Structures are given as structure tokens and as C-alpha cells.
Amino acid sequence: MNTSTLAAEPINPQRIYAVLICDLVGLSFGPDGKPDPSEVRAHIEAKGGRFHLSELGDKAGLERGRVHFFYQPDLSTREELIEAAADGRYDAVIAAATFLPAETVFPLAGVRIGAGTGNMGSRSWGGGSGEGGTAVLMNTPGINSRATAQMVMKATLKVLPDLPVDLLHERVAAGAFDTGRELRDFPTEKLEGKTMAIIGYGNIGREVAKLARAFGMRVVIHARPRHRDWVEAEGFAFAPDLVEAAEGADVLSVHVGLGKQDAQTGHYANAGLVGADVLSRMNKGAVLINYDRGELVDVAALGDALDTGQVRHAAIDADLFRDASTGRLSGPMLPYLDLVERHGARLELLPHAAADTDHRSRVAGAKQAVDQLFDVICCKSVTNAKGTVPPGYLSLGATTPPGIGPVTADHLLKLTSGECSELADVCDRQSRLWKTLSDTSPTERGRIVAEQGEGLVRLIDRFCLLAEKLNLRGPYQ
Numbered sequence: 001m002n003t004s005t006l007a008a009e010p011i012n013p014q015r016i017y018a019v020l021i022c023d024l025v026g027l028s029f030g031p032d033g034k035p036d037p038s039e040v041r042a043h044i045e046a047k048g049g050r051f052h053l054s055e056l057g058d059k060a061g062l063e064r065g066r067v068h069f070f071y072q073p074d075l076s077t078r079e080e081l082i083e084a085a086a087d088g089r090y091d092a093v094i095a096a097a098t099f100l101p102a103e104t105v106f107p108l109a110g111v112r113i114g115a116g117t118g119n120m121g122s123r124s125w126g127g128g129s130g131e132g133g134t135a136v137l138m139n140t141p142g143i144n145s146r147a148t149a150q151m152v153m154k155a156t157l158k159v160l161p162d163l164p165v166d167l168l169h170e171r172v173a174a175g176a177f178d179t180g181r182e183l184r185d186f187p188t189e190k191l192e193g194k195t196m197a198i199i200g201y202g203n204i205g206r207e208v209a210k211l212a213r214a215f216g217m218r219v220v221i222h223a224r225p226r227h228r229d230w231v232e233a234e235g236f237a238f239a240p241d242l243v244e245a246a247e248g249a250d251v252l253s254v255h256v257g258l259g260k261q262d263a264q265t266g267h268y269a270n271a272g273l274v275g276a277d278v279l280s281r282m283n284k285g286a287v288l289i290n291y292d293r294g295e296l297v298d299v300a301a302l303g304d305a306l307d308t309g310q311v312r313h314a315a316i317d318a319d320l321f322r323d324a325s326t327g328r329l330s331g332p333m334l335p336y337l338d339l340v341e342r343h344g345a346r347l348e349l350l351p352h353a354a355a356d357t358d359h360r361s362r363v364a365g366a367k368q369a370v371d372q373l374f375d376v377i378c379c380k381s382v383t384n385a386k387g388t389v390p391p392g393y394l395s396l397g398a399t400t401p402p403g404i405g406p407v408t409a410d411h412l413l414k415l416t417s418g419e420c421s422e423l424a425d426v427c428d429r430q431s432r433l434w435k436t437l438s439d440t441s442p443t444e445r446g447r448i449v450a451e452q453g454e455g456l457v458r459l460i461d462r463f464c465l466l467a468e469k470l471n472l473r474g475p476y477q
Contacts, residue, residue, distance in 0.1 A: 011378050013065035018056050019373060020085060020106075022075045023096035023113065025366035027359040037071055040366045044069050047374055056089055067377060069094075069370070076321045077330070092135075092376070094369045095120065096362070097319055097352045099331070102127060109136040109376045113365035114144050114355055115203060117386050118258035118268065118293055119319070128268075129260045130387020137386045138372050142203045142400030143365035144355035148291055149207035151354040152253050153215070155289050155315035156191070158348070160250065163188040192216030197249035197282075199242065199273070200256035200292075201227045203405050206474070208253055209236055220245050230406075230475030242273070246281040253289040254296050268295060276301040285312040291354040294318025294332030299339070306343045314343075317350040364401070398477075403468070406477035415470060423466060430459045 011017065030036030041051040049067040056070050070090070075081055078101050085093070088105035096113040104122045112120050117139050118128040130137035163186060171177040196212040198205045201223035209219045213235070220237040221227075222245035231238045239245035246252055252274070259269030274290070275298035282288075288311050290297050297316070305311040320333035329337075336349055355361075375381045381394045389395045398405070415423075433456045440448055467473045 011065060011067065016059055016062045016064055017067040017092070017108075017377055018059060018062070018090045019067060019069045020056070020090040020093045021069055021071045021366075022073065022081070022084075022093060022098045022100075024073045025071070025094075025113075025362065027362050035073070037073075039363045040370065041071075043367045044370055047370070049370070049374075055084065059089065067374065077323055079323075092373050093122070094366065094373070096365075099319060099321075106135055109138065109373060111369035111372050112137075112139045112386075113362065113369055115139055115141045116257040116293065118261075120386075121261075126387060127261050127263075128258060130385070131260070132388065134390055136376055136382050136390060136393060138369075138376075138382060138384045139386055140365045140368045140372075141384060141398060142404035143368065144358070144361045145203040145207045145404050147358040147361050148204050148355045149211055151317075152208050152289050152291055153211050155291070155348060156196075156212075156251050156287060158315075159287050159313045160194065161188040161190055190216075193218070194250040195220060195248055195283075197222070197239070197245045197252045199223075199245065199252070199254045201231060201475075202255060202257075203400060204292075205253075205255035206234075207404070208255065209234075212251075217251075220249065227475065234474065243277055243281050246278045249282045249286060251287045251289065252278070252282055254292045256292065256296065258293050258295060271295045272298040274298065274301075276304065279305040279310060282310065284310060286310070287312065288314045291315070291317040291350075294336065299335040303339050303342070306339065306346055311346075313346050313348070315348040315350075317352055317354040319352045368399075402471055406475040407472055408477050411471050419466075419470060423463070423470075426459055426463045426466065430456065430463065433459070 024035045024037070025040040026036045026038065028036055030038065044051045049069055050063065052068060052070045054070060055072055062068050072084065075084055076098060078099070081098070082101055082103045085104040085106065088107055091107055092109040092111070093100065093104075093106045094111050094113065097119065099119040100110070100122045102121050102123045104124075106122055106124045110120050110122060110125060117130060117137060120128050120137055123133065124135035125133035125137035168177070168186065193216065195218045196208075197220045198209055198212075199222050201221050205221065205223070209221060212219050218237065220239050221231050222239045222242050223231060225240060228238045228240070254274060256270055256273065258271065261268050273296050274288070279288070279301055288297070288302065294316060302311065302314060306314065316333070316336050318333040318336065319331040320329060321331045322329050333349065333351065336347070339347060340349075372383050375383060376393070379394075380392060381396050382389050383396045384398050385395050433452055436452075437445060437448055
């Protein structure tokens with residue numbers, strides 16, 4: 001679905017709408033040496049909106065009949081955000097990694113650039129679950145799925161295979177190595193045949209699974225029972241239990257999100273999900289990758305596992321905030337810092353950057369977020385809703401980039417008659433060749449294969465390419 005086509009109705013000419021953008025919407029650098037938001041600015045202005053490189057001042061002085069976006073990517077601490085947005089002056093917000101405290105107020109909507117919404121804590125929509133509020137909570141699923149999945153594999157390849165590339169480079173560059181005599185002193189392993197356990201079968205988990213399989217790894221996925229048929233249909237092993245998924249794993253990667261937040265305690269359902277019981281079931285010297293949310297891992301249990309060598313390497317990606325005036329640190333990365341003194345070389349800590357490796361993905365996500373807000377304001381329609389949709393709004397379902405996420409009825413309905421014809425022709429020709437082989441005696445099959453085997457394989461390849469191109473592979477939703 002192209003949400004940009006939905007914002008066609010003019011907004012109320014007497015209304016003024018203000019939207020806070022509190023994260024970067026461009027990751028490449030402009031002429032001023034700073035991350036450049038110009039692509040998103042042009043998109044906003046092409047839709048009739050206004051882009052301001054400032055905070056919201058006197059709202060009454062703004063041009064009426066417009067949606068005004070205020071770009072404030074340096075807001076980060078709880079105190080800064082509450083000061084900026086606790087009074088409801090902004091109607092909506094676009095965020096990526098920034099955590100929005102419950103005290104922030106956005107009467108209309110919030111959009112997260114990315115999938116998980118655990119950082120969207122505003123009470124306006126009921127916190128990160130989007131349940132029970134009066135405003136709309138949305139996300140942009142799939143936008144950064146491939147970027148995150150590729151970073152997961154990069155973290156894996158840093159440790160497995162375990163060839164000391166830097167050391168070998170130094171010795172070769174210095175002319176201090178003899179392949180014949182010394183290469184045998186550097187045995188290594190390959191990823192092929194090792195087991196990757198993936199917790200979660202969302203857009204990111206599925207992309208990680210596909211990459212791991214491309215390296216010849218055995219992939220085990222723990223997900224909701226309703227996903228079992230599709231997990232197995234794609235050739236992955238399904239584990240109904242989290243501990244069972246970790247059994248014998250060489251790498252464990254987490255992609256489930258924080259889950260629902262308890263209104264009384266503030267505790268997230270999946271906090272501490274990866275604890276001692278899970279870590280102990282992995283192979284000795286396994287790798288843990290948490291490029292989801294820092295809170296998902298029991299940090300004390302991870303420290304113990306690093307102490308014993310049960311986990312040889314941990315790659316963690318989580319928010320870390322630093323108060324500019326006091327230097328005080330906060331965020332879910334904070335407890336991991338206590339492990340650095342003992343295990344620094346065996347840790348790889350990123351400041352929630354794994355999904356931000358791709359400028360194009362961030363821009364695409366920001367543009368989609370802008371489109372979704374225009375839809376809410378102009379059409380009262382909601383795409384990619386999280387949690388409940390308040391009364392008076394029309395939910396348009398979910399949309400993801402091509403090739404990401406499940407196959408939907410929309411994918412099938414959008415096939416042209418030509419595409420349907422080509423698929424039918426490829427399937428029909430395949431069917432006739434398979435029927436010929438089925439009906440031929442074993443002694444005659446050699447002749448059929450010699451004459452038509454190449455054509456059959458070409459038809460199989462053609463069907464697979466068409467299925468990928470038309471987004472027809474994966475679970476059906």
C-alpha cells in the first residue's frame with residue numbers, strides 16, 4: 001500500500017498542526033558537516049507541510065491549514081523531552097531511538113521509525129504497547145529489517161569463523177609468514193553446519209534466518225505457535241520453548257521486542273527473557289547477539305556466562321543517553337557497562353545503532369512516518385497501527401517494503417494479468433515435465449533427463465525468481 005496517495009483531502013484551513021521530530025531523519029552528512037534532513041524536508045513540503053529547524057514557539061503565529069514539522073533531533077534525556085512536550089503543544093511525534101516518557105503528551109498520534117515501539121512511552125496512546133490511549137500509535141515495520149539483519153551477521157562473522165585476520169594481515173604485510181610451514185597453526189571453523197537460534201519470527205528475525213541459511217547454518221526459531229507451519233514451510237526448525245531453542249546453539253539472536261508494559265510496575269513482559277536458563281543451554285563458547293532491546297537480557301546472568309566461558313562473545317545494541325550538563329548516563333545500556341572492566345574484549349557495545357547503518361532506510365522510514373501522519377490528520381486513516389485504534393479512525397492494515405514481511409492478499413490482488421499468465425505458464429510447463437518423469441519407467445528416465453533436464457531446472461529457477469520479484473514467498477497473512 002502506498003500511503004502517500006491517501007493524503008489527498010485538504011486539512012481544515014483554520015487548524016494548525018504541529019509535529020515534533022525528535023530523531024535524525026537523514027544519516028548522510030550535508031555541506032555543513034551535520035546529518036542532512038533535506039530529503040525528508042522536501043517530502044514534507046511536497047505534501048504541503050512546513051519544515052522548521054527549530055522548536056515550536058508561538059503556535060498562533062504559524063500558517064493555518066498546514067502541518068508544521070519541528071526538527072529537534074538533539075532531544076534525548078527524559079527531562080528535555082518532558083519540558084518540550086508535556087503540555088501537549090505538539091499534536092504528534094516522529095521518533096526512532098529516542099525514549100518518550102509517559103509524561104509527554106501528543107493528542108493525535110506518534111510514529112516510530114522502525115518496528116518495536118517499546119520506546120514510545122507516552123501515555124497519549126497507552127505507552128509502548130499502544131493499548132488504551134486516546135491517540136494513535138504507529139510504526140514503520142520492515143524499514144530497517146535488512147540493515148539490522150546484516151549487522152547481526154557482521155557481529156557473528158566477527159567471532160565465527162575465528163581466524164585472526166588482523167594478526168595474519170600484519171604478518172603477511174611484514175613478509176613474516178610462510179604458508180607452507182605456519183598456516184597449519186591457524187585452524188579455523190566455518191559457519192556452515194553451526195546452529196543459529198533466533199528468538200522471534202517478525203520481519204527482522206525472518207531476515208536474519210534467511211541470511212544465516214545462506215551461510216549454511218542450521219536455523220532454529222522460537223516464535224508464537226501460530227507461526228509454526230510457516231517457519232517449517234520456509235525450511236527452518238521450530239522450537240515451541242525458548243530454552244529448547246537455545247539447546248546446542250552456537251549463536252543466539254533476539255528479535256521479540258519488549259512486549260507489553262505492566263501499568264502498575266512499569267515492567268515489560270520480555271524484560272530479562274534471556275537469562276541463565278537460556279544461556280546455559282547454548283554450546284560452550286557460544287555467541288549472544290541482542291540487537292533488539294537492552295532489557296531483554298539478564299545482565300547479571302550474562303556476566304556469569306562470560307566468566308565461565310559459556311558465552312565467549314556478546315554483541316549488544318541499546319540506548320545510552322548522556323546528560324550534556326551533568327554527564328550523567330542513563331538508558332538500557334547502562335548495566336552492560338559494568339561488564340566492560342572484566343570482559344571488555346569479549347563485548348561489542350553499540351548505542352542502538354544497528355538499525356541505523358543505512359541512510360536510505362532511515363529516510364524511507366521518515367517519509368513513511370510523514371505519510372502516515374498526513375493520513376491520520378487528513379483522512380482519519382491509520383496504517384501500521386500498534387495496539388488499539390481509537391474510535392473514529394479507519395485501520396488500513398500493515399504495509400512493509402517489497403520482500404519484507406508476510407505475503408498478503410494485497411500482494412496477490414496486485415498481480416497483473418500478464419504476471420498471472422507467466423506464473424501459470426511456468427507452472428504448467430513444469431507440471432507437464434514432472435508428470436512425464438513420473439509416468440516414465442526408471443530405465444527411460446535417463447533419456448528424458450538428458451533431453452529436458454536443463455529446461456526443467458530453468459523453469460524451476462524462473463519460478464523462484466518470479467516468486468521473489470513479486471513478493472510471493474514467506475508466511476501468508
